[in-house]
């Protein structure tokens with residue numbers, strides 16, 4: 001008998017933000033677990049699953065065949081959203097890639113700024129660049145969720161075309177926080193990001209290059225604000 005599969009906490013956090021009955025496109029699907037699981041669990045009827053490379057796409061197809069849902073998935077070999085039409089994807093998931101690649105994928109598709117789409121993004125790195133891109137290109141970050149898998153904290157962003165007040169330098173690094181929000185992992189995340197900013201600034205302290213000094217000043221300014229945000233967060237929890 002086939003053992004049912006469950007999603008890892010990281011992918012489960014992505015799945016949780018997928019609305020019931022949406023038209024889904026999972027970009028960079030690789031093993032295909034996310035769309036197969038969402039169909040199996042009745043969250044979506046059908047999905048588009050895309051990947052840049054044929055190997056991962058055939059892995060996704062094999063998984064879908066194993067679970068008898070291959071006829072409900074349209075497999076696309078394409079770069080980002082280039083082979084996917086606006087009407088095919090009300091919800092786009094892009095998980096497990098660098099923030100820079102995710103931003104490039106959104107920037108390259110002509111329709112991503114049209115209203116009615118939601119983007120569930122789970123970057124493995126480059127969160128600051130992705131938040132900066134979203135905030136500067138007509139997207140509103142509606143929610144950020146933190147999830148723990150092993151020792152690692154992952155961030156899942158929910159973004160839509162729309163307005164939001166510009167992010168401050170600290171918010172670019174750690175996302176916006178608000179009072180009353182339930183975030184059991186938030187303090188650890190703030191601590192972790194503060195450590196990274198301080199180490200990055202420290203690493204540049206011995207160089208004289210003007211470019212590095214400017215970078216260092218940016219890290220320091222962000223660290224100062226993140227430290228204030230951490231204090232604010234602690235007060236809210238007290």
Ligand SMILES: C[S@@+](CC[C@H](N)C(=O)[O-])C[C@H]1O[C@@H](n2cnc3c(N)ncnc32)[C@H](O)[C@@H]1O
Pocket residue numbers: 011027028029030031050051052053056078079080081094095096097101105
């Ligand atoms: C690390 S896997 C992540 C798989 C899955 N989304 C997850 O989160 O577990 C990244 C996948 O994205 C694909 N990929 C990378 N750049 C891409 C792009 N520009 N367009 C489509 N797929 C891409 C890779 O081929 C790989 O299969």
